[in-house]
Amino acid sequence: MTASLFIDGAWSAGSGARRGTVVDPATGAAIGEVAFAEAADLDRALTAAERGFRAWRKVSAYERSRILRKAADLVRQRAETLAEAITREQGKPLAEARMEAGAAADVIDWYAEEGRRAYGRVIPARIPGARQVALSEPVGPVAAFSPWNFPVGQLVRKVAAALAAGCSIIAKAPEETPSCAMALARCFEEAGVPAGVLNLVFGVPAEISAHLIPSPVIRKVSFTGSVPVGRHLAALAGQHLKRTTMELGGHAPFIVCDDVDVEAVARLGAGIKFRNAGQICTSPTRFLVQAPMQERFAELFAGLAEGLAVGAGAAEGTQMGPLAHARRIDAVDGLVRDATEKGARLLTGGRRIGNQGFFYAPTVLADVPASARIMNEEPFGPVAIVNRFETLDEAIAEANRLPVGLGSYAFTGSTAQAGRLADEIEAGMVSINHFGLAAPETPFGGIKDSGHGSEGGSEGLQAYLATKFVSQA
Template identity: 55%
Template sequence: MTDTAYPDLALVIDGEVIGAGARDGIDVIDPATGDTLGVLPKATRADLDRALDAAQRSHRDWRATPLDTRVGILKKTAALIRERAQDIGRIATREQGKPLKEAIGETLYAANLFEWMAEESRRTYGRVLVRPPGQLARVTYEPVGPVAAFAPWNFPALNVARKLAPALAAGNAIIVKPAEETPATALAILQALIDAGLPAGAAQMVFGDPAEVSGHLLGSPIIRKLSFTGSVPVGKHLMKLAADHAIRTTMELGGHAPVLVFDDADIDRTLDLIAPNAFRNSGQVCVSPTRFYVQSGVYDRFVKAFGERVAAMKVGNGLDDATTMGPLANPRRPEAVGRMVDDAKAKGARVVSGGERIDGPGMFFQPTVLADVPIEADIMNDEPFGPVALFCPFDTPDQAIEQANRLPFGLASYVFTENGRQANRVADLIEAGMVAVNHGSVSAIDAPFGGIKDSGHGLEDGAEGLKAFMVSKTVHQA
């Protein structure tokens, strides 16, 4: 296990790096050890006002910057992130906990996103409408305006990149508030932008009390776009704040992804794809497969084989090469997961593997498999956001579809069947923004990422993710 130095923490406002000094601070904790990594300065109201002023001023300059220049800066950013991926990954593992291999892979994905958005910004084509001779009507796309973005801790490099890359590619200035649990990773991504030549003020990073920061930024008429990734309750609260100034919103909220496994599925391949995915990042993933509905003919076999794979997982510090699952990100998560697992057991769920918090330093919880989980268990209705897979049998496809659509969430879902007609029908009927059929992932830089129902609205990634930071203008000319 190789250690890495943890960097100094700061705010970045109008090009100035502002350290802790005499300001109020927030301790950043290593979730694998419980040790304090550093102290993060909290932004004051004056800091936030300064950030808003800089965003308004810088937006005018950045949107007027030639496209080739903007593209060049973003592509250089991608190159710098790739060069620094090992170091950024180690920082992410120390403050977030995920295995180093996962953290480095996430960092490289973030670099790819910057490069893709840079190139896609060349293709924000408008259109010309048919009119009588001598008249013209054209539709163009313009930057939406200064952006306020809020990113969570579970993917500290990628979540920040999903805000910065498309906003800047579209020509907007942006203020980002990453999670206070994982600030150094976010600052490393911003530093790559700065080193690539991004003008001061075009992108700024602030930290502090989440409610105070969001309320102040969204209370300003300067902000014209809100991009948020996080929980359903917080997302709905921010939408209410945004409504006062009719701020456009992209909301990537929670999920509780169903997995439908039919008796004609290739069981071994399905296990290879979905079992590791269920415990990626210790299950702290909004698209994590959580509710497994398995057809009765293969239910017992599938649950047994799944549990055996999970029992063989190595839980430990993410910097240890042997680790396949790290800690949960903060003290709140083991407590919340433990309560939900205990409730499920009390209501009749059968423990196949795990089920308990791991004693010792750090925020560890056993990778857990629960079978025959009753529908009234809390964990079947509320997103666990932890290392838990839940299993229930079904007999007919319609029963599985009914259960998949039962909850108010609609982010991701997974289907495994070798019957092509059945795959098409189920994919059509499932209520979700993303469906994976015989596949373990729903994310790609060139494909839209987002949900429906309480899982939010608007899209990230792909052409849609870039257009989310633009507005259309129609010009009628005679």
């Protein structure tokens, strides 16, 4: 399999000979190649996006909605094929991949309808006979950069929102998971999205961002990824006064007060933590448990981690698949070793599984000192920290200690404490007493070093719209 570029309505191998290798994370074996875009390909994509935008912005919101709904239908029809591609290239269990594919269709449907409601407003004028109107217009061609951990789910948020708003888009999808992105693009293509409106490229990330972002064609940049790369791209966009949406890393706290059902919360927490092998920006990392319950919670959590069936994502019964690539194994293992050297208790895991593929055992650490790297760096892997706190003030202070603020979780039986947690946790998203993040109709984004702007909800559409004020006498 050789993954292709999609530029101006046509699939091609690109103008150069450079290729990337696609690897199965469950085996470490090469399973295909992906064509890398050269400067000439990116210039073609920019020309196509500029022409596509001029045409697409004139298509009525109603007609754009109809096309997007058809794309959503195609995604649903092909959900199993999409899921198999996600599992093959990214490694997550097939059950999780099916959820991702199904959710992608829901995202498209949401934006198909929300795009029809990009309303302006009439502002009462001070001068008799004058009319003042604020209009919402598409911002222009978009450069979007999506990650490998949700190769369909992250990409579709950017594509669906941009298209619903009337923008064209050049999407730089991850080289690790190209066939997933190609399959999604084909759904939009076959639904009737005109040539040039959606363009898909792969290649060296630094080269592509350096070429696309400074171009006068691009008016908006959307990026999902790490804080360091986000800083770099935001600075580059800032030099050219480009609007940005940055959904960056996190280090989610998971506060457990002493008035909850500890077994139920431990089960829910483990289910969230080890989903996608912990390779989720909103994955809970610092489990902060009130002192009387910490030992019991840690014991339960370690038992749940040990009981997970770890294996190839396509295998029957697998509950946690491999990490996405070998670099994650080394990164996670280094954080775990550093924590234990600094005095953390290793309750389970802390080791690579086998020598084929990129499997790492579900790991639980307790009593991890604040000086440990894992208390300060996003592990992006199957590692949970279970630390204790005495008072709610202490828990909130720890939750807010880091410069990131993306997802956060809290569990309490007290409405008063729930109110405090909602008000005082510094994060773009706070989920209390359940897992309630990432629905298509809700905003998804962070604050502080976790970025700015939202994907999802009406906010996700507004990110691709500009306001024009018209005053007519």
